[in-house]
Amino acid sequence: MAWKAPLRDMQFVLQHWLRVDQSWPQLAAYADVDLDLAVQVLEEAARFSEQVLAPLNASGDRQGCRLEQGEVRTPDGFPAAYRAFVEGGWPALACDPSLGGQGLPLVLEAALQEMLFGSNHGWAMYTGIAHGAYLCLKSHGSAALQARYLPGIVSGQTxxxxxxxxxxxxxxxxxxxxxxxxxxxxxxxxxxxxxxxxxxxxxxxxxxxxxxxxxxxxxxxxxxxxxxxxxxxxxxxxxxxxxxxxxxxxxxxxxxxxxxxxxxxxxxxxxxxxxxxGLAAMFVMMNSARLHVGLQGLGHAEAAWQQARDYALERRQMNTPGQAKAAQGADLIHLHPAMRRALLELRVRSEGMRALAYWAAHWLDIAAFADEPEQRAQAATLAALLTPVIKAAFTEQGFSLASKALQVFGGYGYTQEFAIEQTLRDSRIAMIYEGTNEIQANDLLLRKVLGDGGEGVALLLGELRTEAAASSGRAATELGGACDKLQAVLANVRSMAAGDPEYPYRAAGDCLQLCATVLQAFAWARTARCIEALPALAAQRREKQESIDFFFDYLLPDLDRQVAAVAAAAAPLPFIAEAF
CATH class of the missing domain: 2.40.110.20 (Butyryl-CoA Dehydrogenase, subunit A; domain 2)
Known part of the structure; x- marks a missing residue:
C-alpha cells in the first residue's frame, strides 16, 4: 500500500479554497508566482516524497539510528535521500532570494512539509526545524552571523x-x-x-x-x-x-x-x-515549528486514511447487511456502515485540516508581505491564534485517526505486516513536543483570547461570519450557529475567570477543541461554496458534497459536547494526593 501525495486536494485548496491566483498578485514578493508554477512545485515534491522518502519509512523505523564513538549513523538510505533533497533545492523553497532562496510562498512550504512528514516522519525530523531556524537568524542574528550561517541553512549544507x-x-x-x-x-x-x-x-x-x-x-x-x-x-x-x-x-x-x-x-x-x-528570538523558531508539528498531525491523518481506504477496498468478510449490492464484492468491508463511517471521518477530517493549515500559512505570507501595515498586523494576529489550535487539535486528530484506521485492519493492524501500526506509533509524539497540547490550550485561552481583551477572537470571528454571510443554505446556518456558540462560551469563560482564576486552566483543553470544531465548520462551509466552481458531474464535486454532508451530520454535533465540557469545568477538581 504505497503512500501517495494528495495532489488533487492540495490543488483544490490552493485554486478554489484559497484562490491564490487572486491573492498572490496582491503581494509584491509573489507577483511572479502563479497556480501553474505552484502545481509544478507540488508535483516535484510529490515525486521526491513518493519515490525517495516513502520507501525508506518502514526500513528506517526497523533499523533506527546507532551511536558509534560519539558519531550517529542514520538508517540506510537517509544520507542519500538528504543529498537528493538538497540537490532538488527544497531547503531554499520559501527563503529570501537575496540569500539564495527561491522566494516561494509559505503555503507551498506547508504543502511540502505535509508530504515530507506524511511519507517519512523520522527522516523529516532532520529538516523540519530548518525554516524556523532560518527565520530566527534572519530576524535576530547579527549581520556577521547571518553572512556566515544563513547561506548554509538556505542551501541545505547545514x-x-x-x-x-x-x-x-x-x-x-x-x-x-x-x-x-x-x-x-x-x-x-x-x-x-x-x-x-x-x-x-x-x-x-x-x-x-x-x-x-x-x-x-x-x-x-x-x-x-x-x-x-x-x-x-x-x-x-x-x-x-x-x-x-x-x-x-x-x-x-x-x-x-x-x-x-x-x-x-x-x-x-x-x-x-x-x-x-533568548525567548523572544527562540519563539520565532518555535512558532514556525508548531505549525510544522500541526502538519505532522495532518500528514499522519492523510497516511492513515490512505492505508485504511486501500485495505477496506480489498478485504473481504461477511456480507453487508441491508445493502442492495450485487453479489460480487458485497462482502468487502468498506460497504459495512461502521467501516463507511470510519473511512468518511478519516477523509473528512484530513481534508478539513488541510484547508485550515494552508489558510494559516497563507496568513503568514500576508503578514510578511502585505503592503498595508494594518493588514500585516491583522494577518499576524490571525496566524498567532490559529497556530496553537493547529498544533494541538491536528496532532490529537493525527493520533486518534491513526487509531481509528488501525481498527479497520482488525488484528492485522496490530502487526508489522501493515504500515498502520508505525503510523500510530509515529503520530503520538507530536502531541508532546514543541509545547505539549496542554500548553497550547493554555496559550490559546489565557494569552491569546483572554489576554488581549478579545480583540484577536473578534477578528477571527469576523472572518468566519463573513464566510457564513457569503455561504447559503445549511452551510451558512450551521457556521453562523457555531460562531454564536463559540462567542457565547468565550464570553462566559471571561466572566467566570474573574471569580475563579483556575477555571480557564480547567476549561482550556475543551475550549481549544471547541475552536477547532468551529474552524472545521468554517472549512466545510467555504468548501460548499467553492465546489460550485467544479464541473457539475465531476467526481471531486460529488465527493466534496458527500464530505460536507457527513461533517454537518456526524461531526459537527461534537460542538454541543464541547460546549457542555467547557461549562462542566466550572466544577473544581479535587487534589489527587488528598484523595489518598
Whole structure:
C-alpha cells in the first residue's frame, strides 16, 4: 500500500479554497508566482516524497539510528535521500532570494512539509526545524552571523537544531541551568546538558548548528534570564567544537530520527539577539515549528486514511447487511456502515485540516508581505491564534485517526505486516513536543483570547461570519450557529475567570477543541461554496458534497459536547494526593 501525495486536494485548496491566483498578485514578493508554477512545485515534491522518502519509512523505523564513538549513523538510505533533497533545492523553497532562496510562498512550504512528514516522519525530523531556524537568524542574528550561517541553512549544507530541554527542565524553561560565559573575543563558552534534541548528531550534513538557550553569569532568575546562542558543530578554524552526543533515546516511534542527549563543555558559541532576550528570538523558531508539528498531525491523518481506504477496498468478510449490492464484492468491508463511517471521518477530517493549515500559512505570507501595515498586523494576529489550535487539535486528530484506521485492519493492524501500526506509533509524539497540547490550550485561552481583551477572537470571528454571510443554505446556518456558540462560551469563560482564576486552566483543553470544531465548520462551509466552481458531474464535486454532508451530520454535533465540557469545568477538581 504505497503512500501517495494528495495532489488533487492540495490543488483544490490552493485554486478554489484559497484562490491564490487572486491573492498572490496582491503581494509584491509573489507577483511572479502563479497556480501553474505552484502545481509544478507540488508535483516535484510529490515525486521526491513518493519515490525517495516513502520507501525508506518502514526500513528506517526497523533499523533506527546507532551511536558509534560519539558519531550517529542514520538508517540506510537517509544520507542519500538528504543529498537528493538538497540537490532538488527544497531547503531554499520559501527563503529570501537575496540569500539564495527561491522566494516561494509559505503555503507551498506547508504543502511540502505535509508530504515530507506524511511519507517519512523520522527522516523529516532532520529538516523540519530548518525554516524556523532560518527565520530566527534572519530576524535576530547579527549581520556577521547571518553572512556566515544563513547561506548554509538556505542551501541545505547545514542543518540546525533547537536545544531547550534539560533533564530537570521540560516545559518549564525557568529551570534551565546551561550557562554561557564571555570569552573576551565576542564569543561565549557554553556549558550544560540538553535532552531530547532531534537531529542533535547525524551524518546527513557536515555541520550542525545548535541554537541553545543558556544563562549569562549576570542573568536574572527565571525564563527572563535566558539568552540564545548559536553553537556550531565545527568551528571556523576547522576544529571540532566541544559538543558531544552522550546517548540516543530508544523511542516508541520516529525511530529513524536521532533523538540525542547532548553535552556542551565550554563549546564556542555566539549570541543571537539580545542578552537575556533568548525567548523572544527562540519563539520565532518555535512558532514556525508548531505549525510544522500541526502538519505532522495532518500528514499522519492523510497516511492513515490512505492505508485504511486501500485495505477496506480489498478485504473481504461477511456480507453487508441491508445493502442492495450485487453479489460480487458485497462482502468487502468498506460497504459495512461502521467501516463507511470510519473511512468518511478519516477523509473528512484530513481534508478539513488541510484547508485550515494552508489558510494559516497563507496568513503568514500576508503578514510578511502585505503592503498595508494594518493588514500585516491583522494577518499576524490571525496566524498567532490559529497556530496553537493547529498544533494541538491536528496532532490529537493525527493520533486518534491513526487509531481509528488501525481498527479497520482488525488484528492485522496490530502487526508489522501493515504500515498502520508505525503510523500510530509515529503520530503520538507530536502531541508532546514543541509545547505539549496542554500548553497550547493554555496559550490559546489565557494569552491569546483572554489576554488581549478579545480583540484577536473578534477578528477571527469576523472572518468566519463573513464566510457564513457569503455561504447559503445549511452551510451558512450551521457556521453562523457555531460562531454564536463559540462567542457565547468565550464570553462566559471571561466572566467566570474573574471569580475563579483556575477555571480557564480547567476549561482550556475543551475550549481549544471547541475552536477547532468551529474552524472545521468554517472549512466545510467555504468548501460548499467553492465546489460550485467544479464541473457539475465531476467526481471531486460529488465527493466534496458527500464530505460536507457527513461533517454537518456526524461531526459537527461534537460542538454541543464541547460546549457542555467547557461549562462542566466550572466544577473544581479535587487534589489527587488528598484523595489518598
Amino acid at each position: 542543518l540546525p537544531t533547537m536545544c531547550l530541554t534539560e533533564p530537570q527542565a521540560g516545559s518549564d524553561l525557568s529551570l534551565l541551568r546551561s550557562r554561557a560565559e564571555p570569552r573576551g573575543d565576542g564569543s561565549y563558552a557554553v556549558t550544560g546538558n540538553k535532552l531530547f534534541i532531534s537531529g542533535g548528531e547525524h551524518d546527513l550534513s557536515h555541520d550542525i548548528l545548535h541554537l541553545v538557550l543558556a544563562r549569562f553569569p549576570d542573568a536574572p532568575a527565571g525564563s527572563r534570564g535566558l539568552s540564545l546562542l548559536l553553537v556550531p558543530k565545527w568551528q571556523g578554524n576547522g576544529e571540532r567544537n566541544a559538543v558531544y552526543c552522550d546517548g540516543l533515546e530508544h523511542k516508541l516511534g520516529i525511530r529513524g530520527s536521532a533523538t540525542c542527549a547532548l553535552r556542551f563543555e565550554a563549546a564556542r558559541g555566539w549570541l543571537v539577539g539580545q542578552p537575556h532576550g
